[in-house]
Amino acid sequence: MMRTRPLKVALLGCGVVGSEVARIMTTHADDLAQRIGAPIELAGVAVRRPSKVREGIDPALVTTDATALVKRGDIDVVVEVIGGIEPARTLITTAFEHGASVVSANKALLAQDGAALHAAAEQHGRDLYYEAAVAGAIPLIRPLRESLAGDKVNRVLGIVNGTTNFILDKMDSTGAGYQEALDEATALGYAEADPTADVEGFDAAAKAAILAGIAFHSRVRLDDVYREGMTEVTASDFASAKNMGCTIKLLAICERAGDGGSVTARVHPAMIPLTHPLASVRGAYNAVFVESDASGQLMFYGPGAGGAPTASAVLGDLVAVCRNRLSGATGPGESAYAALPVSPMGDVVTRYHISLDVADKPGVLAQVATVFAEHGVSIDTVRQTGKDGEASLVVVTHRASDASLSGTVEALRKLDTVRGVASIMRVEGE
Amino acid sequence: MMRTRPLKVALLGCGVVGSEVARIMTTHADDLAQRIGAPIELAGVAVRRPSKVREGIDPALVTTDATALVKRGDIDVVVEVIGGIEPARTLITTAFEHGASVVSANKALLAQDGAALHAAAEQHGRDLYYEAAVAGAIPLIRPLRESLAGDKVNRVLGIVNGTTNFILDKMDSTGAGYQEALDEATALGYAEADPTADVEGFDAAAKAAILAGIAFHSRVRLDDVYREGMTEVTASDFASAKNMGCTIKLLAICERAGDGGSVTARVHPAMIPLTHPLASVRGAYNAVFVESDASGQLMFYGPGAGGAPTASAVLGDLVAVCRNRLSGATGPGESAYAALPVSPMGDVVTRYHISLDVADKPGVLAQVATVFAEHGVSIDTVRQTGKDGEASLVVVTHRASDASLSGTVEALRKLDTVRGVASIMRVEGE
Numbered sequence: 001m002m003r004t005r006p007l008k009v010a011l012l013g014c015g016v017v018g019s020e021v022a023r024i025m026t027t028h029a030d031d032l033a034q035r036i037g038a039p040i041e042l043a044g045v046a047v048r049r050p051s052k053v054r055e056g057i058d059p060a061l062v063t064t065d066a067t068a069l070v071k072r073g074d075i076d077v078v079v080e081v082i083g084g085i086e087p088a089r090t091l092i093t094t095a096f097e098h099g100a101s102v103v104s105a106n107k108a109l110l111a112q113d114g115a116a117l118h119a120a121a122e123q124h125g126r127d128l129y130y131e132a133a134v135a136g137a138i139p140l141i142r143p144l145r146e147s148l149a150g151d152k153v154n155r156v157l158g159i160v161n162g163t164t165n166f167i168l169d170k171m172d173s174t175g176a177g178y179q180e181a182l183d184e185a186t187a188l189g190y191a192e193a194d195p196t197a198d199v200e201g202f203d204a205a206a207k208a209a210i211l212a213g214i215a216f217h218s219r220v221r222l223d224d225v226y227r228e229g230m231t232e233v234t235a236s237d238f239a240s241a242k243n244m245g246c247t248i249k250l251l252a253i254c255e256r257a258g259d260g261g262s263v264t265a266r267v268h269p270a271m272i273p274l275t276h277p278l279a280s281v282r283g284a285y286n287a288v289f290v291e292s293d294a295s296g297q298l299m300f301y302g303p304g305a306g307g308a309p310t311a312s313a314v315l316g317d318l319v320a321v322c323r324n325r326l327s328g329a330t331g332p333g334e335s336a337y338a339a340l341p342v343s344p345m346g347d348v349v350t351r352y353h354i355s356l357d358v359a360d361k362p363g364v365l366a367q368v369a370t371v372f373a374e375h376g377v378s379i380d381t382v383r384q385t386g387k388d389g390e391a392s393l394v395v396v397t398h399r400a401s402d403a404s405l406s407g408t409v410e411a412l413r414k415l416d417t418v419r420g421v422a423s424i425m426r427v428e429g430e
Numbered sequence: 431m432m433r434t435r436p437l438k439v440a441l442l443g444c445g446v447v448g449s450e451v452a453r454i455m456t457t458h459a460d461d462l463a464q465r466i467g468a469p470i471e472l473a474g475v476a477v478r479r480p481s482k483v484r485e486g487i488d489p490a491l492v493t494t495d496a497t498a499l500v501k502r503g504d505i506d507v508v509v510e511v512i513g514g515i516e517p518a519r520t521l522i523t524t525a526f527e528h529g530a531s532v533v534s535a536n537k538a539l540l541a542q543d544g545a546a547l548h549a550a551a552e553q554h555g556r557d558l559y560y561e562a563a564v565a566g567a568i569p570l571i572r573p574l575r576e577s578l579a580g581d582k583v584n585r586v587l588g589i590v591n592g593t594t595n596f597i598l599d600k601m602d603s604t605g606a607g608y609q610e611a612l613d614e615a616t617a618l619g620y621a622e623a624d625p626t627a628d629v630e631g632f633d634a635a636a637k638a639a640i641l642a643g644i645a646f647h648s649r650v651r652l653d654d655v656y657r658e659g660m661t662e663v664t665a666s667d668f669a670s671a672k673n674m675g676c677t678i679k680l681l682a683i684c685e686r687a688g689d690g691g692s693v694t695a696r697v698h699p700a701m702i703p704l705t706h707p708l709a710s711v712r713g714a715y716n717a718v719f720v721e722s723d724a725s726g727q728l729m730f731y732g733p734g735a736g737g738a739p740t741a742s743a744v745l746g747d748l749v750a751v752c753r754n755r756l757s758g759a760t761g762p763g764e765s766a767y768a769a770l771p772v773s774p775m776g777d778v779v780t781r782y783h784i785s786l787d788v789a790d791k792p793g794v795l796a797q798v799a800t801v802f803a804e805h806g807v808s809i810d811t812v813r814q815t816g817k818d819g820e821a822s823l824v825v826v827t828h829r830a831s832d833a834s835l836s837g838t839v840e841a842l843r844k845l846d847t848v849r850g851v852a853s854i855m856r857v858e859g860e
Contacts, residue, residue: 024580024724034647034767035579131577137725139569139577147561147569149465150454150745217464277731280710287729294454294742295567295732301707302728312724315580329759337464 003038007322010075010100011045012066012091013082014054017105017132018045020311021079021318022057032315036322040077044069070095077321079314080104081132085112092117096124101325103317105132105310111206111222114213118334127330129317134207135160135286137309138302139316144214144290145332151292153215156254157429158288159281160207162304163198164230164250166190166284168269172247177235190284200229201267204252212254212265215290217338220254220265226345228268237269237423240355240394243383244427246271247279251428255348262343271353272429279429346403351380351430353396355422356412360391364417368393371415375408376400390419396427433468437752440505440530441475442496442521443512444484447535447562448475450741451509451748452487462745466752470507474499500525507751509744510534511562519543526554531755533747535562535740541636541652544643548764557760559747564637565590565716567739568732569746574644574720575762581722583645586684587859588718589711590637592734593628594660594680596620596714598699602677607665620714630659631697634682642684642695645720647768650684650695656775658698667699667853670785670824673813674857676701677709681858685778692773701783702859709859776833781810781860783826785852786842790821794847798823801845805838806830820849826857 009025011018025032025042033039045057046066054062063069070078070091078095080102082088088109092102093116102121104110110117110133121128131141135158144153159165163185170181182199185191197203205225212220230250241248249272254265272279277299281287286304291297303309324331358364365384372379378398385392397405405424412418439455441448455462455472463469475487476496484492493499500508500521508525510532512518518539522532523546532551534540540547540563551558561571565588574583589595593615600611612629615621627633635655642650660680671678679702684695702709707729711717716734721727733739754761788794795814802809808828815822827835835854842848 020724028580028582031582031647031768032580035762035765137581137722138728139573142572142577143569146750147572147746148742149749150458150462150747151567151742152458152461217461277710280707292567292742294450294738294745296736296739298568298730298732300728300730303726306726308724309726312578312581312722315724316577317580319579320576323762324759327757327759329754329757332465332753335465338461 002033003326006039006041007036007076007325008043008074009040009318010043010069010078012078012080014045014047014057015081016307017310017314018081019054020307021081021314024311024315026056032319035319037326038322040322043075066091067094070100071098073098075100076325077318078102079318080106081314082106083108085109089113093120096120096126099124101127101321103314103321104128104130105314106130107133107203107206107210111209114210115219115334115336122333125330127321127324129321129331131317132310132313134210135288136302136304136306137312138286138288138300138304140211140288140300141214143300144211148290148292148295151294153290153292154256155291156211156215156288157278158252159249159278159286160252160288160304161198161204161250162284162286163191163195165281165286168230168233168248168250169282171233171235172238175235178231178233199231201227201250204250204267208252208254208265208267211252212263213336215254216256216263216340217335218263218340219336220263220342224265224342226266226268230269233269234423237425240353241271244271244353244396246273246427248425249278253428257343257347262341264343264345264348266345266348268426270426270428276429346401346406348402349399350402351397351399351427352405353394353425353427354409356393356395357419357422358391358393359417359419360386360389361417364391365393367415367417368395368412371411372397372408375404375411377404377408392422432463433756436469436471437466437506437755438473438504439470439748440473440499440508442508442510444475444477444487445511446737447740447744448511449484450737451511451744454741454745456486462749465749467756468752470752473505496521497524500530501528503528505530506755507748508532509748510536511744512536513538515539515542522547523550526550526556529554531557531751533744533751534558534560535744536560537563537633537636537640541639544640545649545764545766552763555760557751557754559751559761561747562740562743564640565718566732566734566736567742568716568718568730568734570641570718570730571644573730574641578720578722578725581724583720583722584686585721586641586645586718587708588682589679589708589716590682590718590734591628591634591680592714592716593621593625595711595716597629598660598663598678598680599712601663601665602668605665608661608663629661631657631680634680634697638682638684638695638697641682642693643766645684646686646693646770647765648693648770649766650693650772654695654772656696656698660699663699664853667855670783671701674701674783674826676703676857678855679708683858687773687777692771694773694775694778696775696778698856700856700858706859776831776836778832779829780832781827781829781857782835783824783855783857784839786823786825787849787852788821788823789847789849790816790819791847794821795823797845797847798825798842801841802827802838805834805841807834807838822852
């Protein structure tokens with residue numbers, strides 16, 4: 001039952017991911033046709049630099065006029081792998097207006113304007129798929145949207161940025177400091193020349209927004225995600241983590257909050273027990289834990305970035321969208337019916353590991369403990385070390401709200417006997 | 431855009447999984463309606479023992495006449511959680527003939543008659559979904575059928591039976607023998623009174639057949655899967671594995687064979703390096719590695735059995751099938767276009783760990799090494815230990831075909847100096 005007239009695909013962007021998408025569309029044309037039920041044809045490729053030689057791509061297909069390409073009217077599916085907000089946003093909405101469905105790998109855009117893009121897709125009866133926007137080749141969007149559609153997801157906890165995981169893994173295994181590990185990541189091509197989006201957690205926060213929205217059937221935008229980067233994590237933090245039987249990961253955490261009437265989404269470095277499966281995720285790999293009522297704990301693991309893995313996710317979506325196109329159906333659209341509000345970071349409840357530099361004299365521990373008690377933060381363990389009049393206190397708390405912990409720390413800083421708060425780190429995954 | 435007329439669901443079987451499906455359909459009715467776009471209604475429940483009290487299920491819905499239920503004609507989706515070949519097979523085909531789509535958790539049936547069932551579904555324009563048939567709640571069928579539809583899967587390697595993983599994990603961590611570990615699994619409810627299907631690898635082999643068929647777009651039946659159980663794994667094998675930096679898992683392995691023109695599928699115990707992510711899959715958990723051209727290595731991890739996790743997978747399929755029903759479309763059917771033949775076990779190429787009891791006298795190693803060489807099996811390492819005229823040789827080979835290895839072992843058994851072949855185990859995951 002193979003249709004012979006091909007479905008037409010327009011490719012916006014032909015960088016690392018786009019060129020791999022084009023390559024696989026050519027080399028695996030027969031397989032794709034069998035899996036779709038019709039051949040697909042690369043109908044145009046919009047690029048910024050048309051003069052660049054692109055192996056395997058017919059130069060006649062290359063254009064700098066992306067707008068004209070998406071307006072052609074004969075395009076079945078637009079694959080957007082440009083990234084960034086504009087012109088991607090306008091091109092995608094224009095594509096819907098002119099009858100195309102869209103496959104995108106654009107996490108920043110989805111995290112900022114996902115609702116509007118979904119609305120445009122629905123208005124025009126078209127598909128918007130974006131598996132490649134989160135964790136590269138790892139199937140996450142589809143399992144959350146479809147496999148778990150009959151379950152209640154309570155928590156998504158994951159390593160969704162390969163660059164930072166590479167750096168933290170390097171610090172953990174070699175004792176290197178942040179800068180040294182970053183330099184190695186840059187030299188090996190795991191970190192970009194400007195690593196800000198990765199190391200400050202913006203990339204992970206965009207992914208957290210997308211995952212939280214889908215998991216909780218609510219709208220969560222990038223601005224709703226609390227974000228702390230990992231540039232201040234030190235070798236000394238790793239030593240503290242080891243003492244706790246933990247390592248440190250940059251985690252994206254999306255949870256139902258309080259009585260389940262709201263959600264929280266956050267990205268920050270955290271200690272996680274070595275026995276937790278996320279602790280053994282090495283190098284630039286990604287992994288995401290999903291906890292649900294019925295299915296319990298699921299984990300999805302794989303390469304979170306790179307041209308070929310991301311292209312695999314794009315092509316999986318392309319096959320699905322083409323199949324929908326042939327059957328005249330559309331896949332799952334935005335599901336935001338639960339409309340749960342996003343609670344602020346202060347409402348998050350977790351455990352904390354706090355290192356204090358204190359005066360080495362009697363009564364300090366009592367003073368510090370009193371401050372914790374006054375703020376309703378219960379202490380699990382305290383370890384005191386000191387010499388030559390200097391001492392340090394390491395406090396690990398029971399579960400407390402982030403607001404209570406912030407209040408505690410503020411009060412601790414005012415104590416004469418506390419010379420400084422050396423580090424505060426959340427403890428997750430228990 | 432919610433349709434008010436409900437979609438009607440018939441449930442065949444109301445045991446551990448079925449009762450959980452019914453429960454979630456009731457308790458999460460509003461969520462399911464939102465996610466589907468129409469409410470769903472439990473229209474009938476076919477059981478063997480109608481007198482049993484089933485909490486939360488209207489007794490008026492309960493019937494012993496499953497055939498009449500699937501023939502009603504007003505049923506949109508039949509959920510089959512009876513298991514076994516008959517009457518499940520006839521009920522499913524009857525359901526298609528009477529206009530229903532089917533969600534099944536029946537691995538044995540799918541592994542034996544998947545092609546015929548898919549053909550019946552396609553003939554009647556209906557869906558056949560079965561995520562719950564493999565690895566409980568872990569999304570595997572959907573990622574393979576859809577997420578990786580644009581990729582080329584080369585290998586599926588996994589722990590797909592929780593009972594045997596529990597037993598092997600127990601043997602590994604406590605040094606217990608097989609029987610002791612089995613007894614504990616039985617006492618804790620992880621093993622059935624008759625554990626044959628699990629410990630002899632039949633359950634895993636059915637899952638391997640299903641996974642191989644989907645991964646390679648070819649037909650692979652239960653009979654095509656080479657199968658060895660794990661009842662002969664000893665504490666001494668675990669000691670040998672530890673010496674190798676390995677543990678032992680019962681693995682299901684589906685691979686492209688030779689030049690890619692055929693596939694192999696097998697289930698057997700194997701040594702796997704402790705550094706491999708599958709080595710740390712504990713207790714009754716399942717995990718499956720999928721290796722593909724573009725996406726690289728993906729892993730899917732979670733509870734592989736149990737009422738609630740399996741129900742989660744069934745309900746995810748139910749939502750998808752109901753959505754298809756509303757849009758008048760069908761999801762992906764059987765994809766067997768590649769039609770790759772299944773090669774016999776002799777063609778499988780892997781490494782081997784062989785323990786031999788030999789006479790403790792000069793020249794034995796030379797004799798043994800000659801036998802390996804004559805069969806074209808290259809030796810990686812040999813370790814010789816001995817006292818009081820008895821000795822043992824542990825040989826680890828480089829990659830060789832299973833046929834060559836079998837020939838080697840047969841010849842070794844004929845040597846006067848070889849008193850016995852204590853164990854042969856494959857080494858995977860490197």
